Amino acid sequence: MKRIGMLTSGGDCQALNAAMRGVVKCLVNSKEDVEIYGFIDGYRGLIYGNFRMLEGRDFSGILTKGGTILGSSRTPFKTIKDPDENGLDKIDAMKQNYYKLRLDCLVILGGNGTHKTANLLREEGLNIITLPKTIDNDLWGTDMTFGFQSAVNIATDAIDCIHTTAASHGRVFIVEVMGHKVGWLTLNAGMAGGADIILIPEIPYNIKKVVEKIKERNENGSRFTILAVAEGAISQADAKLSKKEYKEKMKNYKFPSVSYELAQQIQEMTGHEVRVTVPGHTQRGGSPCPYDRVFASRLGAEAGELILKGEYGFMVGYRNREVVKVPLEEVAGKLKVISPDASIVKEAKLMGISFGD
Ligand code: F6P
Numbered sequence: 001m002k003r004i005g006m007l008t009s010g011g012d013c014q015a016l017n018a019a020m021r022g023v024v025k026c027l028v029n030s031k032e033d034v035e036i037y038g039f040i041d042g043y044r045g046l047i048y049g050n051f052r053m054l055e056g057r058d059f060s061g062i063l064t065k066g067g068t069i070l071g072s073s074r075t076p077f078k079t080i081k082d083p084d085e086n087g088l089d090k091i092d093a094m095k096q097n098y099y100k101l102r103l104d105c106l107v108i109l110g111g112n113g114t115h116k117t118a119n120l121l122r123e124e125g126l127n128i129i130t131l132p133k134t135i136d137n138d139l140w141g142t143d144m145t146f147g148f149q150s151a152v153n154i155a156t157d158a159i160d161c162i163h164t165t166a167a168s169h170g171r172v173f174i175v176e177v178m179g180h181k182v183g184w185l186t187l188n189a190g191m192a193g194g195a196d197i198i199l200i201p202e203i204p205y206n207i208k209k210v211v212e213k214i215k216e217r218n219e220n221g222s223r224f225t226i227l228a229v230a231e232g233a234i235s236q237a238d239a240k241l242s243k244k245e246y247k248e249k250m251k252n253y254k255f256p257s258v259s260y261e262l263a264q265q266i267q268e269m270t271g272h273e274v275r276v277t278v279p280g281h282t283q284r285g286g287s288p289c290p291y292d293r294v295f296a297s298r299l300g301a302e303a304g305e306l307i308l309k310g311e312y313g314f315m316v317g318y319r320n321r322e323v324v325k326v327p328l329e330e331v332a333g334k335l336k337v338i339s340p341d342a343s344i345v346k347e348a349k350l351m352g353i354s355f356g357d
Pocket of ligand 1: 136178180284
């Protein structure tokens, strides 16, 4: 008999359900007796003992379903060691609930913040297995996270749609892409959507270079320009500021996001009409793409196998086209960023895409 707890934490993404289904299908298929406890809304459910007992059939028909059947929430790692508003020790509460239910292990699906807490629980003696979810693809230890490819599809669709209207009106268009502090989503959707300029946090931009590219396109007869801009894109000047100076500057920041600042600058410097489109949370929504369905199912099944073998303390990841188990202590607290020297950046530049540097 295996007693498994499961939770999805942090911002949701596509294929969370597909991954959980993969775990459960593997366990059920093994003929091992299993009891599954689904904690509601991430770590919050584990802290406050809010769970649902689930059966194999609860995981039927959810392969194509977006979101998470368990619900999710953000429980910041920064304050995980602080007592809650009623003085409850959150870590102790999570351990108590784990032991009360006599769990053999906890399967945690999440991104960066989630992995820090997962590793802390491992250090506290709980058996943990994690699965890498996030549209940002910024999790250390895995070449790919599930949700990412689905989000690339959606952001690409947005750029495709903007392309036709930008061409009709001869405008400059900025499509702001999610991704938090990294540019994986913007770079991939930008290339897939044929963006002319791609701005990502890893390569701070110089507005003069951005404008140069727009003017160069005009001189070559192109009436419009498409920019794919990461929500975390930063100018070279801002990137030189200390954390404290940057925080101070942002206190008086008058734009909703970097794209609007860029739009104003480009409009002033070129005289072109500039429009901003922000697909926002649509990038995290809807049904997972076929790639993510397969990918998340594979990772889930491998997680199920680890549970059957009693091997804990790992994230099931993907490296060099192989599904691998990565020790949690290697994953927690590290960000996977794009190297400015990465070959994909070089290839994009070879095709004339500007990174504003
Ligand atoms: O981490 C996924 C993500 O969608 C980021 O790309 C984005 O910065 C953030 O979550 C948005 O968070 P929230 O849903 O809490 O607004």
